[in-house]
Amino acid sequence: MTTYIHPSPSAADAAVERPTAAPATGAPAPGAASAPAPRRPRQGLIHGLLTNPKAMVGAAILLVFIALALLAPVLFPGDPSRITDMASLEPSAEHWLGTTAKGQDVMALTIHGARSSLLVGLTVGFASTLVGILVGLASAYFGKFIDEALSLVTNVFLLLPGLPLLVILAAFLPPGLGTVILVLIVTGWAGSARVLRSQALSIRSKDFVAAAVVSGERAGRIMFREILPNMASIVMGTLLACVIYGIGAQAGLEFLGLGDVSTVSWGNNLFWAGNEGALLTGSWWVFVPSGLCIALVAFALALINYAVDEVTNPRLRKIKAAKPAAVVGTTARRSTASEGNTAK
Amino acid sequence: MRFILRRLGFYLIAFWVSITLNFLLPRFMPGDPVSRMFARSAGQMQPEQIEALRKLLGVDSRPIWEQYADYLHNIVTGNMGVSITRFPTPVTEVIASQIGWTLLLGGTALVIAAVVGNLLGILAAWRRGGAIDSALPPLLVFVGSFPYFWLAMGALYLFGVILGWSPLRHAFSDGLEPAFTWEFISDAGAHLVLPALTIVLVSIGGWMLGMRNTMIATNAEDYITMAEAKGLKPGRIMFRYAARNAMLPSVTSFGMSLGFVVGGALLTEVVFAYPGVGYQLLNAVQGLDYPLMQGLFLTITAAVLLANFLVDIFYVRLDPRVRAS
Numbered sequence A: 001m002t003t004y005i006h007p008s009p010s011a012a013d014a015a016v017e018r019p020t021a022a023p024a025t026g027a028p029a030p031g032a033a034s035a036p037a038p039r040r041p042r043q044g045l046i047h048g049l050l051t052n053p054k055a056m057v058g059a060a061i062l063l064v065f066i067a068l069a070l071l072a073p074v075l076f077p078g079d080p081s082r083i084t085d086m087a088s089l090e091p092s093a094e095h096w097l098g099t100t101a102k103g104q105d106v107m108a109l110t111i112h113g114a115r116s117s118l119l120v121g122l123t124v125g126f127a128s129t130l131v132g133i134l135v136g137l138a139s140a141y142f143g144k145f146i147d148e149a150l151s152l153v154t155n156v157f158l159l160l161p162g163l164p165l166l167v168i169l170a171a172f173l174p175p176g177l178g179t180v181i182l183v184l185i186v187t188g189w190a191g192s193a194r195v196l197r198s199q200a201l202s203i204r205s206k207d208f209v210a211a212a213v214v215s216g217e218r219a220g221r222i223m224f225r226e227i228l229p230n231m232a233s234i235v236m237g238t239l240l241a242c243v244i245y246g247i248g249a250q251a252g253l254e255f256l257g258l259g260d261v262s263t264v265s266w267g268n269n270l271f272w273a274g275n276e277g278a279l280l281t282g283s284w285w286v287f288v289p290s291g292l293c294i295a296l297v298a299f300a301l302a303l304i305n306y307a308v309d310e311v312t313n314p315r316l317r318k319i320k321a322a323k324p325a326a327v328v329g330t331t332a333r334r335s336t337a338s339e340g341n342t343a344k
Numbered sequence B: 001m002r003f004i005l006r007r008l009g010f011y012l013i014a015f016w017v018s019i020t021l022n023f024l025l026p027r028f029m030p031g032d033p034v035s036r037m038f039a040r041s042a043g044q045m046q047p048e049q050i051e052a053l054r055k056l057l058g059v060d061s062r063p064i065w066e067q068y069a070d071y072l073h074n075i076v077t078g079n080m081g082v083s084i085t086r087f088p089t090p091v092t093e094v095i096a097s098q099i100g101w102t103l104l105l106g107g108t109a110l111v112i113a114a115v116v117g118n119l120l121g122i123l124a125a126w127r128r129g130g131a132i133d134s135a136l137p138p139l140l141v142f143v144g145s146f147p148y149f150w151l152a153m154g155a156l157y158l159f160g161v162i163l164g165w166s167p168l169r170h171a172f173s174d175g176l177e178p179a180f181t182w183e184f185i186s187d188a189g190a191h192l193v194l195p196a197l198t199i200v201l202v203s204i205g206g207w208m209l210g211m212r213n214t215m216i217a218t219n220a221e222d223y224i225t226m227a228e229a230k231g232l233k234p235g236r237i238m239f240r241y242a243a244r245n246a247m248l249p250s251v252t253s254f255g256m257s258l259g260f261v262v263g264g265a266l267l268t269e270v271v272f273a274y275p276g277v278g279y280q281l282l283n284a285v286q287g288l289d290y291p292l293m294q295g296l297f298l299t300i301t302a303a304v305l306l307a308n309f310l311v312d313i314f315y316v317r318l319d320p321r322v323r324a325s
Helices: A011-017 A042-050 A053-075 A106-142 A144-159 A162-172 A177-204 A207-214 A219-255 A266-275 A284-312 A330-339 B002-028 B033-040 B047-057 B064-076 B091-126 B131-145 B148-162 B182-219 B222-229 B234-264 B266-271 B277-286 B290-318 B320-324
Strands: none
Touching: A042 A053, A042 A219, A042 A284, A053 A106, A053 A284, A106 A144, A106 A177, A106 A219, A106 A266, A106 A284, A144 A177, A144 B002, A144 B290, A162 A177, A162 A219, A162 B002, A162 B266, A162 B277, A162 B290, A177 A219, A207 A219, A219 A266, A219 A284, A219 B148, A266 A284, A266 B148, A284 B131, A284 B148, B002 B064, B002 B290, B091 B131, B091 B182, B091 B234, B091 B266, B091 B277, B091 B290, B131 B182, B148 B182, B148 B266, B182 B234, B182 B266, B222 B234, B234 B290, B266 B277, B277 B290
């Protein structure tokens, strides 16, 4: 276990090598998350999550939204964006959340919007994590020239300003849901690749990987069967962060009118709210629900993310930590992935 | 020195990538942005200007490598073409007239958020489990979950429309001429408060949590125990021993944020109609003003890279281990 010979590298150490790293990028300290994995396999993680109150609250919120998204056509049959003459009504018994300036029911728009927003968020999250896993594992396993090249590409993408790049790409590509997803993946994968690479690198140097190499296992098998399962918790954290990024960035892009304005989604609802002057006419009920939904979903995912951290890193659980050398966790990692893209 | 040169090389490569991206996008994208753009600006332009724009955007019969060399030459000499929406102002002039507002807004917000956030982080880590440590992080995470532009809209609605405390749009009142008079500066300040506050509100959490986490790690170091054993005052240990050593990651992210100031305030500027480069970028996209779009993107990228390079140089000064290697 080479990781334990030198005390866990502090964030500052890692920053020496790569000064552009945000606080946490260097910090997913080798050993911090992977240490429990060999002793207690993945069962432990799932059991830990099931008994963690934060994870359960997060999962409950998420499940409610997924259920609403799936049931949307049953709850509100018909086209939610149909224009009627009941314009700008305040919330009432008939329209729980009022209507827009075009007479659309806000409740129907919000619940139908969950479909597109969750779909895009999940797709972008899974796809950019997948790219991150491939790049990170290849970097860590092959090393040398491949690592240099892949790291260079990753760092360049991390450094290019995310939101302007997003805007430029969306402006040149033909509008549509596919474009939105593609653009979000292009601007979103680099953060996860960097985090996963540094974790894979520390596992790569362990004895069991060396043993696998010596016993002649194929590269693909070592990467996906030996290294990958041992970083399950980091992959999970990255995935959650990527989904949060996907939902937020989609909403931002659509709010700027650069998505597919004909679909119903939370971002588009806000775009139309701004476009129809809901703010200036005082129709707060038009723009409040969609924003709240985005926030609730992001908050639920962040809660699960914290829970993953707590379960896999016992030091975060107790207040009095003996030697909390590797506490920098998910939150900061999340900010790396999303910093450039959500204009924080 | 080798470190600096290596970083410089990296930034040059990154800049080259963004130039190349800019070059390739209009040429290999489906659809024809160029003809759409010409249709809009028909009748306004001189033939030679149309010719120059065609070359810039790749409606050009020459071989691609020749176009590329030409394009690089133009960028290096600062010739980015003429803006369509503000015809016939050169792109560089449009950008120059707007970047100041972005720097003002983003810079103010960044400095306030970084200073206050880091201080809160230091205090939270120093009194682990205390009031600041247990109340603020969950609250800030919750605030950070909201889409940024939505919070900005809410703030604009509450303080601008309902309470009327804050101006609704732009960086200064209509009819005022930018000048160094008390009247203008106070007016610009009044327009700055709300946009800057919303940025501070959403970004302060990241600073605080980052600092808190590094600081917790530093607090467990032996030299802190030693300092306590020597009987130094807590305030001195906190700032001169612990916080000083926990600062490095924050300095790094300050560099990153410094660069993102230019591009990152895009959504703020759009919500508040603040006349910075981000707002202009969106206008350029809506007006199909491709030369301006490209010029803005390159300017933003260059600013990000430059800021990061400056921080690297600062880093050498700050961290002796970089000098030694």
